[in-house]
Structures are given as structure tokens and as C-alpha cells.
Amino acid sequence: MNAQESRPEGRILIVDDEKLTRATLEVQLTDEGFLVHTATNGFEALEQLEAHDIDVVVTDLRMPSMDGLELLQAVHLRWPDTAVVFITAFGTVASAVDAMHGGAADYLTKPLNAEELVIRVRRLIQRRRDLDEIRELRANAARSRSVGDLVYRSSAMAAVVERALSVADADVTVLIEGETGTGKQVFARLIHENSPRSSRPFVTVNCAELNPNLIESELFGHEAGAFTGATRQRRGRFESAFGGTILIDEVDDLPREIQVRLLRFLQDHTFERVGSSKTMRGDVRVLCATKEHLADLVQAGRFRADLYYRIDTVSLKIPPLREHKDDIVPLAAHFARKASQARGAETVAELLPEALQALVAHDWPGNVRELEHAIEHAVTLARGGPIGLGHLPAQLQPKTAPKLVTLHVGAVEPVSYAEVMATCERDLLEWALSRTGGNQVKAAELLQMSRTTLRGRLASVRGTSPAAVSDSRAPRSGEETTASAPAEPVTEDGHADHRD
Numbered sequence: 001m002n003a004q005e006s007r008p009e010g011r012i013l014i015v016d017d018e019k020l021t022r023a024t025l026e027v028q029l030t031d032e033g034f035l036v037h038t039a040t041n042g043f044e045a046l047e048q049l050e051a052h053d054i055d056v057v058v059t060d061l062r063m064p065s066m067d068g069l070e071l072l073q074a075v076h077l078r079w080p081d082t083a084v085v086f087i088t089a090f091g092t093v094a095s096a097v098d099a100m101h102g103g104a105a106d107y108l109t110k111p112l113n114a115e116e117l118v119i120r121v122r123r124l125i126q127r128r129r130d131l132d133e134i135r136e137l138r139a140n141a142a143r144s145r146s147v148g149d150l151v152y153r154s155s156a157m158a159a160v161v162e163r164a165l166s167v168a169d170a171d172v173t174v175l176i177e178g179e180t181g182t183g184k185q186v187f188a189r190l191i192h193e194n195s196p197r198s199s200r201p202f203v204t205v206n207c208a209e210l211n212p213n214l215i216e217s218e219l220f221g222h223e224a225g226a227f228t229g230a231t232r233q234r235r236g237r238f239e240s241a242f243g244g245t246i247l248i249d250e251v252d253d254l255p256r257e258i259q260v261r262l263l264r265f266l267q268d269h270t271f272e273r274v275g276s277s278k279t280m281r282g283d284v285r286v287l288c289a290t291k292e293h294l295a296d297l298v299q300a301g302r303f304r305a306d307l308y309y310r311i312d313t314v315s316l317k318i319p320p321l322r323e324h325k326d327d328i329v330p331l332a333a334h335f336a337r338k339a340s341q342a343r344g345a346e347t348v349a350e351l352l353p354e355a356l357q358a359l360v361a362h363d364w365p366g367n368v369r370e371l372e373h374a375i376e377h378a379v380t381l382a383r384g385g386p387i388g389l390g391h392l393p394a395q396l397q398p399k400t401a402p403k404l405v406t407l408h409v410g411a412v413e414p415v416s417y418a419e420v421m422a423t424c425e426r427d428l429l430e431w432a433l434s435r436t437g438g439n440q441v442k443a444a445e446l447l448q449m450s451r452t453t454l455r456g457r458l459a460s461v462r463g464t465s466p467a468a469v470s471d472s473r474a475p476r477s478g479e480e481t482t483a484s485a486p487a488e489p490v491t492e493d494g495h496a497d498h499r500d
């Protein structure tokens with residue numbers, strides 16, 4: 001196997017009755033890393049297409065027997081993914097335009113510019129690869145599964161779902177771990193709904209959202225007068241969840257003194273309301289969720305080890321979205337459906353390939369929630385039309401490098417190209433010299449050019465001879481200067497003054 005076959009850029013078929021054109025193109029394209037086949041006419045071309053998976057056909061328009069247009073039709077019918085590029089002699093552009101109407105991907109005029117041909121062929125091959133990728137993504141989406149509110153198709157998520165379902169009816173405490181927006185709450189509900197408690201309450205309490213002073217009463221309730229503001233007796237969330245399931249979300253934020261009370265509940269199902277000495281007993285299944293790595297918090301002394309071991313007996317680790325990218329397209333399709341329905345639209349907004357590609361390429365620090373919001377945003381912007389790249393939020397837009405230089409042309413009348421370029425050049429050179437305190441060696445380094453070039457360019461923009469700018473500093477003793485006098489004022493420290 002030669003080097004090209006191990007890393008082919010793509011497979012190209014050249015069709016031309018002229019031997020010289022065929023040979024020249026074959027050499028040029030092979031040099032660029034393409035696998036090249038040739039044919040002298042349309043019939044031979046079809047045989048080659050039959051035998052190989054050709055990405056692009058580059059064909060002459062006028063050939064004896066079957067001409068380029070007939071070949072195009074045949075290719076379109078049998079190999080719709082194969083692009084056809086026409087080569088046409090100068091003066092026959094009109095027929096090339098016909099060919100474009102007939103579905104040709106591109107055309108080039110003779111004499112051929114090899115570089116241009118390579119660029120266009122590469123672009124067509126990339127487009128074909130993108131199409132293949134999108135088709136694969138769509139096929140994957142079609143194979144997606146759903147359980148409850150969950151949509152997924154990756155084996156990583158399938159394993160988590162399987163584990164969640166297997167622990168659902170075991171009535172054990174489960175620790176659900178995952179970054180923000182990964183679906184911890186969705187999994188908690190899935191466990192509850194697949195447990196014998198599904199007809200009983202599912203109560204959630206988020207420890208991070210509660211005032212630490214009120215968490216105890218929020219969880220376990222209080223008696224009237226238990227503390228300032230507690231005017232009436234109140235049931236806590238544990239009591240509300242009796243017989244059902246409670247999700248203690250962001251459990252890592254639970255203050256240490258409440259951690260003890262939770263541990264006690266997990267051990268013997270007992271607690272007291274704040275301000276009461278009467279012990280209550282109730283049957284509640286506890287699920288805990290956290291974004292943090294609890295073991296680290298235990299190490300750091302921020303989370304009780306005994307509670308950690310009690311809740312970590314069964315844990316469910318939900319991977320971040322960037323680790324199960326297979327799920328992005330089915331999830332996006334699911335959210336597009338949801339958002340379209342929410343808008344009352346009759347059809348579901350279609351996601352265009354360019355948008356799908358951007359979605360798959362993104363890293364999703366906010367995970368599934370970020371994806372859901374991105375699609376809602378896009379569906380709203382697209383107003384029921386197909387969703388393109390432009391409808392996606394800013395963080396998904398391709399990053400363009402900041403421009404090095406911005407152009408502002410103040411004139412409305414014609415401007416002299418030469419004058420503008422000379423001004424730009426002078427400004428750039430002066431900028432470099434002022435940045436380096438007039439040191440030509442450093443200025444040349446800054447501009448990535450040789451000192452000789454810098455001198456030459458300076459002389460040219462200043463309209464002097466290179467010698468006149470050969471040394472901007474005062475000549476050293478004994479050094480000969482070719483110029484009779486320094487071309488420009490010299491500052492006290494011996495550097496040329498560039499303040500003009």
C-alpha cells in the first residue's frame with residue numbers, strides 16, 4: 001500500500017478524450033494526495049464509477065459519443081452523492097452554465113489553474129463527507145430510545161438508565177452524581193416512578209437554595225414559636241414525602257449539624273420537628289444528588305464521612321454531555337419537537353446539517369440543560385422555519401479570530417490604492433519603531449522581516465535612500481557613514497526621533 005492509499009484525500013475520476021489533459025491532471029491531483037482514476041470517454045467513466053467509490057468526477061464537457069452532460073445525468077441517477085465538475089474551453093461558458101442548471105457541482109475554464117481545481121475538489125469532497133456524517137447522525141437519532149422523560153441512544157447513557165432501573169425498586173438510598181444540567185433530577189424522578197412508591201409523593205429539596213438557618217425546619221418542620229417568625233406549626237418536607245421519595249438536591253451544601261440529623265433519619269427513620277421533643281417516625285426513601293465529588297469533601301472535612309458511606313452505598317454517575325456526544329442529535333431533535341409544540345407550531349422545526357454539526361462540535365459545559373436552552377432559543381428565532389447555524393446562540397457560532405488590522409476609509413471619492421498601501425506601510429513601520437524605541441533590529445524582529453528589508457521599506461515610504469536610514473543611532477567612533485548627515489533628528493539617547 002503506498003502512502004496515498006493509506007491516507008487518501010478522496011477518489012477522483014478524470015474524464016477527457018485528450019491524453020495530455022488527463023495525464024497532467026492525474027499527476028497534479030496525485031501529488032496533492034488524491035487517488036486518481038482516468039477515463040477517455042463517458043462509457044469508460046461509467047465503468048470506473050461502477051468499480052470504485054468516486055467522490056468527484058472531473059470531466060470535459062465536449063467529448064465524442066457520450067458527452068459531459070449525458071455523463072452528468074447518468075451519474076446523478078446512479079451515484080447521487082458523487083459531484084461532477086466540468087472543464088470547459090474558453091468561449092463555451094454558456095454550456096457550462098447549462099451544466100450547472102443540470103446539477104453539476106462546479107465548472108472550470110481552460111487553461112486550467114491546478115491550484116483552483118484542487119481547492120474546489122477538496123471543498124466538494126468535504127461537503128460529501130459532511131453529508132455522510134449528517135446522515136449517520138440522523139440515523140443515530142432515529143435509533144434513539146426514551147424512558148420517562150429521558151432521551152438517549154449512547155451506550156454510556158443506556159448503562160446509567162439500566163442501573164437506575166435496576167436499583168429503582170430496591171428501596172435503597174441512591175447518590176446521583178453529575179455536573180450541572182446532566183439530568184440528575186430526571187434520573188431521580190425515573191427512579192421514583194419505577195419504584196413501588198410511584199403513586200406516592202415525590203418531593204425535592206434543594207439545599208443550595210435554602211437559607212442554612214431554615215434548612216432544618218424546612219426538612220423536618222417546626223412547632224409554633226420554635227423560633228422568631230415561626231408563628232404556626234409547619235410540616236417539613238420529610239413529612240410531606242411520607243410513603244414516597246425525597247430528593248435531597250445539592251446534598252453537599254447541607255450544614256454539618258443537619259448532616260447528623262439526616263444520618264439519623266437514614267438509620268432509623270426518626271426525627272423531631274424543630275422546637276419539639278416528640279420523636280416522629282416515617283417511611284421515606286431518600287435520594288441524594290450532588291455536582292461535587294463527595295469523597296473529596298469528606299477528605300477536606302466538609303462532609304461527614306459516616307453520612308457519605310451511608311448514602312454512597314448505591315451511586316449513579318451521570319456522564320457530562322461531552323462524553324456521550326452520540327446523544328446530542330437525538331436530544332436536539334427531542335427539544336426541537338418540544339419547543340415547536342410549545343409554540344403551537346404544526347410542524348417540528350428541522351435542524352439543518354450546519355446546525356447539527358455545530359451542536360456536535362460544541363463542548364456543552366452546561367450539559368443537557370444548555371442544549372435544551374440553545375434549541376429553544378433557535379426555535380424561537382427561526383419562527384417555525386428550519387434551524388440554521390445563525391439561529392443558534394453565540395457560544396455555538398464559529399469563532400473568528402480577531403482582525404489584526406481594521407480598515408477605515410474616510411473618503412467617498414476615488415482613493416489611490418498605491419497611496420493607501422504606502423500610508424499603511426509607513427504607519428506600520430513607525431508603529432514598530434516606536435514600540436522598540438527606534439531600535440531597527442528589534443523593530444525588524446517584531447515585523448518578522450530582516451533588518452535590510454526594514455531599512456529598504458523605510459527608505460521607500462520616506463522617499464529617502466536606504467543608506468539614509470541605515471543607522472538611526474549616532475555613528476560609533478571610527479565607523480564610516482555613507483550618508484553625509486543623519487536623515488532624521490536623533491534624540492538624546494541616540495535613537496532616531498519618529499515623532500513626525
Ligand SMILES: Nc1ncnc2c1ncn2[C@@H]1O[C@H](COP(=O)(O)OP(=O)(O)OP(=O)(O)O)[C@@H](O)[C@H]1O
Pocket residue numbers: 149150151152178179180181182183184185186187291331368369372
Ligand atoms: N437524557 C435526557 N433526556 C431528555 N431531557 C433531559 C435529559 N437529561 C436532562 N434533560 C433535561 O435537561 C434539563 C436539565 O436536567 P436536570 O434538571 O435533571 O439536570 P441536573 O443535573 O439536575 O442539573 P443541576 O445540577 O443544575 O440541578 C431538564 O430540563 C431535563 O428535562
Ligand SMILES: [Mg+2]
Pocket residue numbers: 184185249
Ligand atoms: Mg438539579
